[in-house]
Amino acid sequence: MQQTLKAIVDNCIKELGTCNDLSALNTIKVKVLGKNGELTQVLRGMKDIAPDERPKAGKLINEAREQIEKEIDQKENVLNELELQKRLENERVDITLPSAKVSHGALHPQTIVRNKIIDIFTSMGYSVEDGPEIETEYYNFEALNIPDDHPSKDMQDTFFITDSMRYNIILRSQTSNTQIRVMEKTKPPIKMINPGRVYRCDDIDATHSPMFHQIEGLVVDKGINMSDLNGTLGAFVKELFGSKARTRLRPSFFPFTEPSVEADATCPFCDNKGCRVCKGTGWIEILGAGMVNPKVLTNCGIDSDVFTGFAFGMGVDRITNIFYGITDCRIPFENDIRFLKQFR
Numbered sequence: 605m606q607q608t609l610k611a612i613v614d615n616c617i618k619e620l621g622t623c624n625d626l627s628a629l630n631t632i633k634v635k636v637l638g639k640n641g642e643l644t645q646v647l648r649g650m651k652d653i654a655p656d657e658r659p660k661a662g663k664l665i666n667e668a669r670e671q672i673e674k675e676i677d678q679k680e681n682v683l684n685e686l687e688l689q690k691r692l693e694n695e696r697v698d699i700t701l702p703s704a705k706v707s708h709g710a711l712h713p714q715t716i717v718r719n720k721i722i723d724i725f726t727s728m729g730y731s732v733e734d735g736p737e738i739e740t741e742y743y744n745f746e747a748l749n750i751p752d753d754h755p756s757k758d759m760q761d762t763f764f765i766t767d768s769m770r771y772n773i774i775l776r777s778q779t780s781n782t783q784i785r786v787m788e789k790t791k792p793p794i795k796m797i798n799p800g801r802v803y804r805c806d807d808i809d810a811t812h813s814p815m816f817h818q819i820e821g822l823v824v825d826k827g828i829n830m831s832d833l834n835g836t837l838g839a840f841v842k843e844l845f846g847s848k849a850r851t852r853l854r855p856s857f858f859p860f861t862e863p864s865v866e867a868d869a870t871c872p873f874c875d876n877k878g879c880r881v882c883k884g885t886g887w888i889e890i891l892g893a894g895m896v897n898p899k900v901l902t903n904c905g906i907d908s909d910v911f912t913g914f915a916f917g918m919g920v921d922r923i924t925n926i927f928y929g930i931t932d933c934r935i936p937f938e939n940d941i942r943f944l945k946q947f948r
């Protein structure tokens with residue numbers, strides 16, 4: 605029996621010597637100390653030994669077990685240490701390596717110009733208001749003094765969502781609905797701009813898009829007159845295109861303003877000398893404006909005998925195209941990275 609035990613211990617030590625991972629170690633453990641292991645088999649053989657020999661045999665078996673357990677424990681410690689080293693090596697971070705290249709995004713040119721316009725007017729004390737893009741006919745047309753037979757109410761020009769007899773739901777064709785909504789709930793003085801998207805039944809081509817962006821402004825107070833409008837637009841154009849820029853007003857017509865004007869700015873490309881962009885005129889049309897029609901004030905519950913106001917509206921897309929010399933209004937919507945990268 606002593607020889608058997610010695611053979612088991614020696615063999616175990618030999619196997620431990622070549623074992624180099626924890627799962628192989630576990631196999632050895634089971635093979636020797638497990639329920640049917642080599643040492644357990646010897647222990648079971650005790651019943652065949654003479655009773656007075658048993659204490660001696662038991663002692664030998666225990667010694668063998670202790671030795672084997674000690675050897676396995678030592679090996680386990682060594683292997684655990686190795687495993688840790690290996691993991692640390694694998695997970696090592698080389699902080700001297702250059703980092704992966706992060707590409708920076710940029711604001712869309714229209715967002716840049718819209719923010720610039722908003723900055724100019726908020727610096728003059730205007731609030732920024734928002735309104736619904738899905739609107740009733742009333743807020744888009746009627747309240748703005750646009751009669752039923754006006755061409756802009758034609759199905760060819762406006763996207764109709766419902767087609768009932770009264771208060772059709774439409775996609776707003778101008779941001780002026782926001783002005784009506786603000787005037788209904790606010791007592792003058794009012795000094796606001798309202799940027800947003802508008803929709804018109806246009807096929808997309810170089811100069812038309814079924815969706816575009818407007819920024820409108822509205823000032824209502826006692827004693828507001830045409831010279832206030834002229835001064836405001838003059839200051840705006842100088843801020844936008846530079847201190848040399850000038851403005852001129854031409855008579856025009858809109859149902860919601862009376863009198864109405866178109867405002868031109870001196871061409872920023874040729875300094876009013878005439879070039880390809882301004883078609884040789886030296887001037888570029890930038891917005892429509894006028895004194896708020898008293899009927900519109902009355903529609904919103906504002907006493908038009910006491911208060912007057914001016915309003916203006918411009919296309920952000922148009923101003924952006926002028927600003928950056930973009931000649932096709934489809935390009936800003938094509939998401940072409942080569943185009944958009946230029947505005948970083």
Ligand SMILES: [Zn+2]
Pocket residue numbers: 871872873874875876877878879880881882883884886887
């Ligand atoms: Zn020009």
